[in-house]
Amino acid sequence: MTTRRRSWLFTPATKADRFDRAAEAGADVLIIDLEDAVAPADKAGARTAALDWLAKPADGRIGRALRVNAPTTAFGLEDLLALARSDARPDVVVIPKTESPDVLRLVDGLLADAGKPTRLVALVESARGIANADAIAQATPRLEALFFGAADLAADLGAEVAWEPLLGARSRVVVAAAQAGIAVIDSPFFSITDEDGLAVEVRAAVRMGFTAKAAIHPKQVAAINAALTPTxxxxxxxxxxxxxxxxxxxxxxxxxxxxxxxxxxxxxxxxxxxxx
Structure with missing residues (x-):
């Protein structure tokens, strides 16, 4: 996996024809998404497509990640069991809706039993997850980063998806990651056309201490990489x-x-x- 992990680009698992193209977008990590980007009726087919692609040999130019559904759901358990039984070897599994260290330890054990060295990223995106951020960050040596999720947290809090209303929660996640000595990834900026807004937010994330930022479109990658690359x-x-x-x-x-x-x-x- 690439040593620099500044930009994490989401791609829906339903768009298998875009996986190779997305991998060429310049992001450091490509996240194949089985969760929010996939409707319930499409979960099984998307899972198969994602695992088939992740079973192909990696060329080392880009990290390959898989966002599963929350392990507390049937879809999430099916994702993890299918991964364990497959030849897929993602560099990272992103665990959404992480609210306690217990779920990370469960996934850690499953991957260990399957003989997979895959690392974990905990997506912290709820009030309970923020409250337990310190414990989550210390859950397992397999955990390589905390990932701040703005959209779900804002819905949980009844807040606006903007920098200022979520500033305290962002800070909490950064501090928890620093205490654990792991990386910390900021939420995507959700307006694809607002290039100025993206630039402002990624600069703010860098100043706060985030080591990476997620993207929801390839056109966001260059700005993220530039902001997170020292001059x-x-x-x-x-x-x-x-x-x-x-x-x-x-x-x-x-x-x-x-x-x-x-x-x-x-x-x-x-x-x-x-x-x-």
Whole structure:
């Protein structure tokens, strides 16, 4: 799986003819979606199409993820059992409606029994999930990221799907992920035509500490990748900071350098895909 996971692009599992094309859109991870994008009558066929595609050899250029239905539903259990019994080997399984660590441990055990090294991403998108974010983030070593879900959470809270009303919940998820030392993915921006709005929101997500953002359309990928890729000047400054920090407390560009600043510099280099 690609080492940089800035952009996660959703593609409906009912659109098997688009899987290969979506994989060429420039996203770091492609999420084949069995949940919200698939009507109940289409679940079985979509599941088969997704697992067949994920059984094909990966070329390593893009991470491959599968969003199953919630494991607390019959569709979700069928998704997970079919995955366990198949030759499909997604890099990641995205678990929607995650509200407690128990469901992640259940999926972890199922994947372990099936001999699959697939990692997990917990989609936190309800009031209960936000309240339990810390415990969810610590559930299993197989968990690689928390994923903030704005639309379902807004419906749960009776709030608007906008940055300000969900700011506190977003912050809660970022803190939980940081405490656990895992990645944190921001919700998609739901207006496909509002390029300025997307740019504003992805910049805000980066400033808050999100390490990635999801996309619902290929045209959103470039803006997300750009915002989450450090500029050459930022990379150069990060290198200077680490050189100076190795000598002890110092000054770079008129700013005092200590270990806290060095930690941020290491994150900049990691985001740029450089070894630290």
């Amino acid at each position: 050459p000047d930022q990379v150069a400054q990060a290198r200077r900071i680490l050189v100076e920090n190795a000598k002890g407390v110092g000054i770079v560009d008129g700013r005092m350098i200590d270990e806290a600043v060095a930690r941020k510099a290491r994150r900049v280099l990691a985001a740029a895909g450089e070894a630290v």
